[in-house]
Amino acid sequence: MRNNALTRNWALMLLCALLFGGAAQARELLAVGTQFPRILEFDAKGIARGLAVDLLTRAAAQQGHTVRFESLPWARAQLVVEQGLADVLVGPYRSPERLQRFLFSQLAFYEDALVFYASPAKAELWQGDWSRSSGRSVGLVLGWAYGDAMEQARSSLLISHPGDVATGLRMLQRGRIDLLASNERNTTPVLEAMGLSAQFLVLKPPIAVQTGHFAYSRNASGEELRVNLDRSLEALRSNGTLRELARQWAVRIPD
Structure with missing residues (x-):
């Protein structure tokens, strides 16, 4: 009886650790960018829409996260991600200068x-x-x-x-x-x-x-986020979700 009780207690502790450990890691990501037609747009109420919104929301959900999108002037959007004050920069093209400032998603999601x-x-x-x-x-x-x-x-x-x-x-x-x-x-x-x-x-x-990406802060948190989201973004590309979303938004994607 005692062994059964101990077994049940350990099983309950393991279940709680899994549930609450996962919940502690799940969070709201802050994604910033400026008005990019059909990639990231904001209506009069500040509601975000576009290919990047649909794609990143799906990728983040696979990791247990939600995403809040905020519109900023482009130079300011880059700065807040570079400084670690926001999690994701939406849509930058890669360049040698930017590669020194940001970590880029492996996936290029538009062209x-x-x-x-x-x-x-x-x-x-x-x-x-x-x-x-x-x-x-x-x-x-x-x-x-x-x-x-x-x-x-x-x-x-x-x-x-x-x-x-x-x-x-x-x-x-x-x-x-x-x-x-x-x-x-x-x-x-x-x-x-x-x-x-x-x-x-x-x-x-x-x-x-030029191809557009998601970009992250050059720090340990940004690297962890990039690796995890890269995995989800690749899955969305492989299963055809990216292509279907790009068709809906009339956006060109790389071959």
Whole structure:
């Protein structure tokens, strides 16, 4: 009888440890980013929606977590994750500079072609040959990463840093810059909202193709979170969930 009682007590203690130990580890994650059309959007009430929201919420749930999304200016969003004040940065492209500041998800969950925008009168400034744009004024949105080719060409360009796409388009409209580097996913809705769709051309070929990730603080907590979420994100890619969500949100994903 005594042995049976001891067995029951140990079984009860083990069950409590499993239940309450798991609950202690489960928590609300803070994910931050800025308005990325169809990736991370916020409505008038501050409710988040988009591919990143659906995907990260599912991945976190597999680890027992919930996620709260917060909208911040892009430079500020990067800073709070870098400082460990938020758990996840939503959507950054990888770059050598960012790899020094953040841990990136193994999975790239969307893809953008970065392109130049220009007035029809200046369309000849870009046809894939950087020498055509040498000495010209180019707008690069503050905090964005544009790839190796742009980095190599920087010294031959007159660079301005508009704080967002809308500011860059106004600069383009007023002739303060000759070219604006952006992506169509971000820029098309802004052009439509500003009534400027007919004023500018998308110049081909693309400057670069960049892939977007989730990123985490470069510390032990960030590394643990990255490893665990990578496992769940890979499962969501393998079972087709990522592809179906990307189809629903009309977002390109890497092959």
